[in-house]
Amino acid sequence: xxxxxxxxxxxxxxxREDLVRYAGASGDLNPIHWSDRVATAxxxxxxxxxxxxxxxxxxRAVAEWTDGAxxxxxxxxxxxxxxxxxxxxxxxxVVAGTVKAVEDGLATLALTVTCGEKKVLGNPRAVVRA
Amino acid sequence: xxxxxxLVGRSYPPTAPYDVTAxxxxxxxxxxxxxxxxxxxxxxxxxxxIVLAFDAMNAFLAAEGIELSxxxxxxQRFRYDRPVRLGDRLTATLTVASVRTxxxxxxxxxxxxxxxxxxxxxxxxxxTLVHRPGAGTGTDEQGSAA
Numbered sequence: 001x002x003x004x005x006x007x008x009x010x011x012x013x014x015x016r017e018d019l020v021r022y023a024g025a026s027g028d029l030n031p032i033h034w035s036d037r038v039a040t041a042x043x044x045x046x047x048x049x050x051x052x053x054x055x056x057x058x059x060r061a062v063a064e065w066t067d068g069a070x071x072x073x074x075x076x077x078x079x080x081x082x083x084x085x086x087x088x089x090x091x092x093x094v095v096a097g098t099v100k101a102v103e104d105g106l107a108t109l110a111l112t113v114t115c116g117e118k119k120v121l122g123n124p125r126a127v128v129r130a
Numbered sequence: 131x132x133x134x135x136x137l138v139g140r141s142y143p144p145t146a147p148y149d150v151t152a153x154x155x156x157x158x159x160x161x162x163x164x165x166x167x168x169x170x171x172x173x174x175x176x177x178x179x180i181v182l183a184f185d186a187m188n189a190f191l192a193a194e195g196i197e198l199s200x201x202x203x204x205x206q207r208f209r210y211d212r213p214v215r216l217g218d219r220l221t222a223t224l225t226v227a228s229v230r231t232x233x234x235x236x237x238x239x240x241x242x243x244x245x246x247x248x249x250x251x252x253x254x255x256x257x258t259l260v261h262r263p264g265a266g267t268g269t270d271e272q273g274s275a276a
Contacts, residue, residue: 025160025162026161026180026184030201032202042199042262051202054179056161056163056177056180060175076205078206124207
């Protein structure tokens with residue numbers, strides 16, 4: 001890995017089924033991720049994906065790009081909700097990245113995570129052992 | 131209703147010990163764009179400690195009478211002291227790092243220390259929780275926050 005290397009893009013499809021699967025696997029049963037009734041009652045446009053599912057997909061892409069390199073840091077802001085319609089197609093979440101720096105045995109990866117035209121994660125980045 | 135400032139610095143009891151097992155890791159992998167394989171040694175993804183951090187957050191919300199459906203995740207970061215390994219027995223302890231109010235929402239900064247069964251640091255999971263007490267038309271049954 002060298003500074004300036006482009007990574008991805010990697011596309012993931014997210015459907016309601018995936019939200020249910022993530023809810024079960026993570027223990028995050030917040031109903032805003034599976035109930036339109038509750039989501040709209042608290043002012044959201046509808047059911048949204050868990051931010052941590054989106055960040056988890058970013059982590060998955062990093063693992064694929066780096067052949068499972070040890071991650072020493074991963075994080076982001078959740079800047080825009082990923083609305084997931086109740087249909088068969090779901091939405092696409094696209095993860096891409098750039099190697100920003102490689103020093104002292106650590107590579108810093110700057111990611112972009114989008115849904116449609118919208119960036120859904122703010123300043124997502126990972127630091128892995130190079 | 132805004133939360134009290136004296137939440138800052140408050141810590142909550144550690145989560146129940148959590149055993150990291152291959153079956154649970156495979157389930158988590160399958161839910162985050164991976165597959166359910168990996169044999170006896172599935173790779174543990176970097177967001178896996180959210181399972182503990184979420185438990186720790188739930189304990190905090192319950193203690194302060196905050197409804198989960200009024201929480202939106204603002205940010206999340208994991209900083210590792212060492213990788214999580216299969217067979218680890220982990221606990222997470224949440225501390226409130228900051229509270230401020232913006233446009234009627236409470237912005238709650240939290241830090242959860244994830245340690246192994248000998249108390250050694252494994253990772254720190256920091257999260258900003260956006261509490262939206264007035265959003266929407268649902269009934270709000272939150273109790274006293276402080």
